[in-house]
Amino acid sequence: MRSTRSLIGNSVAYLAKVSVTHCRAIKLGTITDTYTANNILSGYAKCGKLGIAHQVFDEIPDRDTVSWNSMISGYVNRGKFESAWETLKTMKRCGFAVDDHTFGSILKGVAYVGFVELGQQAHSIVLKAGYGGNVYSASALLDMYAKCDRVEDAHIVFQRMPERNSVSWNALIAGYAKVGDRETSFWLLDCMEQEGAGIDDATFASLLTLLDDPEFYKLTMQVHAKIIKHGLVSDNTVCNATITAYSECGSIEDAKQVFDAAIGTRDLVTWNSMLAAYLAHDQGALAFKLFLEMQGLGIEPDIYTYTSIISACFEEAHPNQGKSFHALVIKGGLEQSTSISNSLIAMYLKSNSKYMEDAIEIFESMEVKDRVSWNSILNGFSQYGLSEHVLKFFRQMRSGPLEIDQYAISAVLRSCSDLATLRLGQQVHALALKSRLEPNDFVASSLIYMYSKCGILEDSRKSFEATTKDSSITWNSIIFGYAQHGQGKSALELFFLMRERNVKLDHITFVAVLTACSHIGLVEEGSNFLNSMESEYGIPLRMEHYACGIDLFGRAGCLDKAKALVEAMPFEPDAMVWKTLLGACRICGDIELATKVARRLLEIEPEEHCTYVLLSNIYGHLRRWDEKASVKRLMRERRVRKVPGCSWIEVKNEVHAFNAEDHSHPYCKEIYQVLGELLEEIKSLEYDTNLELLDCAN
Template sequence: MKPLHSLVENSVAAFFKVSIIHCRAVKLGTIRDTYTANIIISGYTKCRELVIAHNLFNEIPSRDTVTWNSIIAGYVNCGNVNSAWEILKSMKRHGFAVDGYTFGSILKGVACAGFVDLGQQAHSIIVKTGYGENVYSASALLDMYAKCDRVEDAHIVFQRMPERNSVSWNALIAGYAQVGDRETSFCLLDCMEQEGVRPDDGTFAPLLTLVDDPEFYKLTMQIHAKVIKHGLSSDNTACNATITSYSDCGSIEDAKRVFDSSIGAQDIVTWNSMLAAYLTHNQGALAFKLFLEMQGLGFEPDIYTYTSIISSCFEEAHQNQGRSLHALVIKRGLEKSTPISNSLLAMYLKSNFKYMADALEIFESMEVKDRVSWNSILTGFSQYGLSEHALKFFRQMQYASLETDHYAFSAVLRSCSDLATLQLGQQVHVLALKSGFESNEFVASSLIFMYSKCGIIEDARKSFEVTPKNSSVTWNSIILGHAQHGQGKAALDLFFLMRESKVKLDHITFVAVLTACSHIGLVEEGYNFLKSMESYGIPPRMEHYACVIDLFGRAGRLEEAKCLIKAMPFEPDAMVWKTLLGTCRMCGDIELATQAASRLLELEPEEHCTYVLLSNMYGNLRRWDEKASVTRLMRERGVRKVPGWSWIEVKNEVHAFNAEDHSHPYCKDIYQVLGELLEEIKSLENDINLKILIHDLDHVD
């Protein structure tokens, strides 16, 4: 593939050449010749200079069908289907006969734009003008219906064609492949071969998109064999689709063999396909090696190449590579590309909280921001707990008159959940309802989560009931909501109902179920759920073991928790040790707590919670020397306790406070009221009636 600047230079050279021909034609008077004028109009349209082309079109004293077809094709190729349609209508009004090329161009534009209503009008004209049996027109009509997801209409056109060529068959096969009808697509391939029509790259490429799972590996091999049999193994389209198909079927080795065998016939898509295969299989090192190799061989990366390789650099270990790619993007002048900037945003936001500032800097420098750009920053704020910033940013999105989609609604509702801002959450709910996103599974899940966190499980259940129940996303949220509200029985009943409804269970489903068991003390049942996960095709993850460790700990069965940690098929991470430390605190087992804390301090030496929890346990047991040692260790490592924050929503405004905070504008008034309340509490401590009330409450059954 030629570098972008070479393409620009070639485009400029082509325009210059057409302009010279135009000037000479004017000077010699041959511009009035229709044939010459048609060539110049076609040249201008190929250079995307439609204004000049249309001006010349208007000046031609004698037009023919080619003249009209040239200007129609020009507008279609520039994506302006409506203008092309208006010219078609003008062509008919001026008495010019439309032909197969006219319909081919207009239907191509309709297919790309998805304007099926215009396509149906064109179909009507085709029938009226007798072009229904024309192979070129019928194939274009078939292709239009197929690309607009109207495969039944496409099939009707196909059946009525007196003559079918490979283009007709390919268009129909591609149509069924696009809607995911695997059976009909392969049946059509058999019929095509039986009728003696030779398959080509346009036949096999759409079929290969349908074999995208390990269960179709053998079928992929069969199609690949047909590709080789028909001499298409070096064809770019078939080769690229085969690489992707083998990758999707889980065989990176076969994908690499196809890639290696295509040397000499590779294009940028071939390299991108192999790059995507490596990244899909978490082969980051090989992907970077390929990225460098392609440039060494003279292949200039395109936008897809950059967005793919940048998206793989979100892990901490790859941050240097990510920054190097960012520098390369700037060096090559591509930082103004919105898709590339969006991929850089995603890279920084997925990496670590400390890179949030880098992401914001990129966002602010972007000349053109799309919904992906805005949603990335909003999601970043939400994921890293910067909920107040997320709410303010969402308000900016509203002021920018940006269309809010389900990603934005999900993110802002999560922030409302974190802050427990019920009123604001309800307003966002209304906005989602007006925008038609309430039934979206991700928005519905966020609504359920928000109402649950705000303590209104009834409204969470209402949100669940009004959404389609064919996805695990909403089921998981409502099960978890009931579990966190201590309604373990309701949570388990929902799990059994979900299973009966044939909704596919996933690893989050079992986190919710195990949480429910933990909250209501169903120790044996919870442990049995963990052991049964494999039977559902879901291997237990770290978080599932952490849930059962918590379950054992709440029941005071610390020895079984220890045994479970030893029996885990992988090394316990910080989450598991934190869970064990928490259960030790509840049970008062300081020796086991010390062991857990020791492992935690190795894994996360900067995490303040471990030091604080262990220090408090030593303090409760009056082991002052050990408590002092923990405090000294914190000081030596520069670890400081992060103060807790609390929020309150008053008249749609969120107010945040932490310990001994004096930043609030009404700080003096707040502390004055708090002082008055404390004095009132102290006076009540001596009130005999209060003591009697407390005594009565302590003895309530």
Template sequence: MRPLNSLIGNCLDSLHKVSAIHGWTFKSGTILDIYIANNLLGAYVKYGEFRFALKLFDEIPNKDTVTWNSMIAGYIKYGNLKHAWELQKTMRRLGFSVDGYTFPSILKGIANEGCIHLGQQAHSTIIKMGYAGNVYPASALLDMYAKCDRIDDAFAVFQKMPERNSITWNALIAGYAEKGDIETCFWLLGSMEQEGVKLEDGTFTPLLTLLDDPDLYKLTTQVHSKIIKNGLTFQNTVCNATITSYSDCGSVEDAVKVFDAAVDSKDIVTWNSMLAAYLAYEKVSLAFKLFLEMQYSGFKPDIYTYTGILSACSDESHGKLARSLHALVMKKGVEEITSISNSLIAMYLKTHVENVEDALKIFESMDYRDSVSWNSILNGFSQHGLSEKALELFRQMRYISLDLDHYAVSAVLRCCSDLAILQLGQQVHVVALKFGLELDDFVASSLIFMYSKCGIIDDARKSFDETPKDSPITWNSIIFGYAQHGQGKIALQLFFLMKDKKIKMDHITFVAVLTACSHVGLVDEGYNILKDMESIHGIPPRMEHYACGIDLFGRAGRLEDAKELVEGMPFEPDAMVLKTLLGACKICGDIELATKVASRLLELEPEEHCTYVLLSNMYGHLQKWDDKAIIKRQMRDKGIRKVPGWSWIEVNNKVHAFNAEDCSHISFKDIYWILGVLSVEINKLKTIFMGEIPLST
């Protein structure tokens, strides 16, 4: 019988053969051989035919421990912990002895479900039955505790194990890596090497996930050296994790070297890891080149590939490319996958305001929308200034009782800020409290911004004071708030307090404090901060920082300093910088420089109405009517019209919007009558204070 058993064992390499052999053994009566029956049972579980496995299990008259173990493993494989747990109880109740292979399957299911109470019961049974010293159940027990976030219990199991293998060490390292405990992970690595345990891909992969900061670059290179020394360079999981780690540590060049060296060991994850590295450093052209090269090499893009490459289309210049990618997604038939639809929505919202409708069409066509779908469209409306549409969408989210997260709440608070709707902003604040989101950095930042934009800086400060104050996000918002309220000295005090508390500053922090200095005329203080950005804080000034510095000098009437600052920039000024310089020219009345700056601006943005209007106003102020007429004619010839500014006010929880000489409001006649009355009263007061009418009158 044994040669027959061996032959059958070798033939169970496809479902078709399994079914054929099952029929033959049943017909010949050899199904009664427990070895053959167990082999068939294991094969059915392997190929996912669990109903056949269950039927065969019920037919086997002389079950043994292997039979029960196979069935328990099958239940766990297909996510049915409840039946697996009941089956092992039945197994023991019927007098079958469990062995060192029974518990690992059960514990794997417990770890996947996070059922710590069942894990503790299993632990008790393992001790009771004398398997605590067996390396297989003990390793599974350790892994279960680690995955159930009970790392101290996992370590206690580890310490009591008389025998440890690489699986044991790797499970413990993975547990501490999940907790972010880099020090313990590397202590365990050193202990492994001292005990002569073989280092494997499962050892290094969790370690590499911890190496995600430029400060850890040197440590990453040391780990990479160990990987090479242990001959694991071309192990897929290690290779992929190394690429990601180098990218996170700021060295995309090293990531490329690892990727290029993996000639014969690349899988789809390897390509996606390299793609993500390029995108993280905004190397968009290289990302697209890699995307094409990947397909030429025979790799089929997956969900992560598509979501990654769609995120590369991030500005107006990628409009045509965005539509090409959308067409590709449709051609491949993956546009209905929720995560890809979400990426398409985000892509259209990032490329141009005109594409908002395209994003909305995709959103409305989705069969299933998750929180990312709603948040993407909500944030898109908010960022493009479509605040009223965003608020309407938020009302829909509330109506269908969708769980709100910090993305949704912070986006709708920004809309309340843009429209200066205090009452609705306070209601959203209550929603944030209800969902326990008020201490989230982004929500708290939006609350601070909303209250400051609505003119209530004290409530903005209360929102700031209630935060943990360990993130630059909330500090930036409160500094901006005080800057907008003309309280630059308080903003500057907060900046230095932030510095004293060693809160990590970012480029937005410096925009905020420079804006504050500009608004209250703290010229020298602001300029010193700008000069010290890179040398002291390690943050190179960007375009927006130079724009703040130019505004700082311009408001103080120091046009020559503003001009020198532009000339000393390490890169060519963009439209924002030139507009700021043009504004400084207006303040200082330098029409000659203004004309030169405007000329450069119109080369960059020939359709931008602001440049024409500002230059026209300057000519009018200096009574250069001919030059003003030329500007007006140029605007008319090019079809450029001044975009009117809007004002709005909230009355009884309703927003009323107006622009200059507007007659669209239902009560416009009453509004203009009141304006006329106010104008008369203002003129009377002006006359009184100028001394033309006695105060007694």
């Protein structure tokens, strides 16, 4: 197994060898020899030293086709396709003959950048130069068209080839595999076998990428049998692709067998493939064990290894694992990798709100932030209700060079929704229009939600009507909007229209529908939806559906039905369900059940102030002052404080929040002065109203 460091070491050694050869050629005067100069030029180009290579090229007195080909190949291999194309044009202008090596390099560059128009120009040069029947030039053409997703053109080139080799067949199979044409890809494999063409690792590597669903498990086994038959089972590329195929077809056991059989021939990709397989099947513990095995064998992880394993580190499931991997990243000097930093940010954000500072610290320390970095931090703030921070960071993002995308727009619109900042939301809407992002389902959904939360249901509906109406995301948002505004009938009409148009229903659709039924007291209709979700629509009930059902029955005063629904749940109720049942107890005045539910909740969330407050209010409503006092005492003993409610107002795109008797605002004195004046006016109005009433009475 060759590590990155060994490859770098070999590259440095090779460059030193080329430099020594160059010095020796200058000293001996053989640098003017075209053959010697071409070897030195080719060596520098392979090492990526294109500046020195060009100097050598300029100093060759008698250049030949090899000299030009070396420069073209060097530019292509370093991703400098424009320079390669310009070199080709200069080569032709200078009257040098092009050959199959020229075409092989330039067509490889076209395939990499995807400029199919230039590929077509190169195709015409191939034909004009008389290389259309050359197997190497034709194979390069075929490969170029296939990689540019022009498989029909690739197939035409293939059919016109007088001679085909395994490279030709593999390029065509890879092209059809890339566009997902499974049937044609396997038909070509059969044809390849019938013609006796040499099947190799590249053939199977392409085909295995098509086996990505449990329905292809038997086909994967058949391909695996062919791999064994052709003696390619120990080939790294095939082995790695087979592990991935078995994993995606649902068999982690077969993937592990292939991995175990590859002992002695595994490379880093083999380990990463098995690691990804474990994570795809939610086998986090086995993934961590495999990672430790890699460490024990001295196998140096790469960026892919770390991003994969970090993605599995969510603090609830694997305490302290995430921080351990973070330490390993720092130890390995990889903390400035944008991909790894993005994974660490996502890990901390998904773990718990208390790790928000860790995520921000990583974000702030990043030298290069991409859109994933910004979107992750924006969504993290939004997820934990830190809406003001979303707006602040969004302004910073806009001041940079990165283009705003649908994820950033959606995050900031959600924050506008939470803060009910209508004017700012409208400005973000204008930005979405300017950026041509309004048709995007996520942006449209966020716009619908934002206008709904700001109380402008008409604009919410306009945003919905502007969509293609073929995604459940936007339908769910508008149904929620109507449901939360107490317009349950309109919400249900939309649901039936959604069903009529064959838009795919999901679990969120039914949360919205059940919310609508709950808010307008449609108990029977809501109950029917609950009972028919799985049988009629094929959607199993989740925790949130049970919570909606309990709320439905609780609001209607049917506490027995709410209690029965909790008891019928096939899994352990979570805090959300218990809180909903406690709310139902408050509505129905059942203090005994409320006490039992509250005790259960206090075991699950002893630091959650809402449970204490709700139970205290129930006792107060029923004038059971001793029990109310005991709840207050328990709060003091556990040091649980009620989080005060607040009001906020938007003034000139700035949100001002206020708690009761708040004195923290910088314009506190002026605000209270105006408030006092308003109260005096209200008192005078009350006095005038009372006088008018007295006059009317007399």
